[in-house]
Amino acid sequence: IGAMSEPMVSYDNVGFYLLSQEVSKHIKVVQSGQGADEVFAGYHWYPPMLGATDPVETYAKAFFDRSHATLKTQLNGAYMADTDVSRALVEAHFAQPGADTPVDQALRLDSQVMLIDDPVKRVDNMTMAWGLEARVPFLDHELVELAGRIPPEHKLAQGGKGVLKEAARLVIPSEVIDRKKGYFPVPALKYIQGPYLEMVREALTNQTARDRGLFDRGYLDTLFADPTQHITPLRGSELWQVAVLEMWMQQHGV
Structure with missing residues (x-):
C-alpha cells in the first residue's frame, strides 16, 4: 500500500x-x-x-x-x-x-x-x-x-x-x-479471515476512519458479519476494496 x-x-x-x-x-x-x-x-x-x-x-x-x-x-x-x-x-x-x-x-x-x-x-x-x-x-x-x-x-x-x-x-x-x-x-485477501480480517477491521474502525466517515456504518457492519460472502460481480472482495481505500488514505496522510 x-x-x-x-x-x-x-x-x-x-x-x-x-x-x-x-x-x-x-x-x-x-x-x-x-x-x-x-x-x-x-x-x-x-x-x-x-x-x-x-x-x-x-x-x-x-x-x-x-x-x-x-x-x-x-x-x-x-x-x-x-x-x-x-x-x-x-x-x-x-x-x-x-x-x-x-x-x-x-x-x-x-x-x-x-x-x-x-x-x-x-x-x-x-x-x-x-x-x-x-x-x-x-x-x-x-x-x-x-x-x-x-x-x-x-x-x-x-x-x-x-x-x-x-x-x-x-x-x-x-x-x-x-x-x-x-x-x-490471493485467496487470503478475497476470502478474508484471521489476521487479515483483524487488519482491515482495525483500519476501518479506528478513530481516523470514524472521523472521516467515508463508508456507511451499516454497510461495514454487514461486511464484517460475513466477510467471505460479499464478492463483487467482477469477483473481488467488497471488504478488501473498501479497506484498501481507507488504508491507503491513512498511510499517505490523506
Whole structure:
C-alpha cells in the first residue's frame, strides 16, 4: 500500500510486488505483456460488444463492479456524487468520433484511459518499489496504431487476441498460446479471515476512519458479519476494496 501512487484494489498488486522483489535480486530491466489485452481485444467483455445495440449498457454490465444505486447504500451520503459520473465518462468516450464499432469504442476507452490508470500504473508502482524497470513492448505507439486499423473480428478470433496469437505461433508453442488465461490469485485477501480480517477491521474502525466517515456504518457492519460472502460481480472482495481505500488514505496522510 505504501508503494501505491493511488488506491489500487486489484490482487495483482501483491503478486507484482512480491515477483518484483524476487526478480530485482537478479536483473534490473524486464519486459511486460501489459497492454496486449487492451490493444488486441483479449478481455472477456469485448465479444459481447460485437453487435451490441446499447454499447454503454453492455460495457457497464461487463466492466462495472458497482452501480451508482448500489454505491448510494455503501458510501456516506456526504461523499456521494449527485450523478453517475462513471457511466457519464463511458458515454462521453463512446460518443466521440473515430471508433466505428462498439468493440472499437471499448478498445479505445480501455487503451487510452483504463489501461493507463490501472494495469500499467499498477505494474509501474510495484516494480519501481524494488528498483525494477518494466518495459511494455505491446504499447509501442506504432504497434498500437497498426492494431487500431485491424477490424475487430480479427482481434476477437481464437478467444481474443487472434492476430497476435497467429503471429506468435511462428515462434511460441501453441500450448503456451492456448493455455487458460492466468491471474495472480490471493485467496487470503478475497476470502478474508484471521489476521487479515483483524487488519482491515482495525483500519476501518479506528478513530481516523470514524472521523472521516467515508463508508456507511451499516454497510461495514454487514461486511464484517460475513466477510467471505460479499464478492463483487467482477469477483473481488467488497471488504478488501473498501479497506484498501481507507488504508491507503491513512498511510499517505490523506
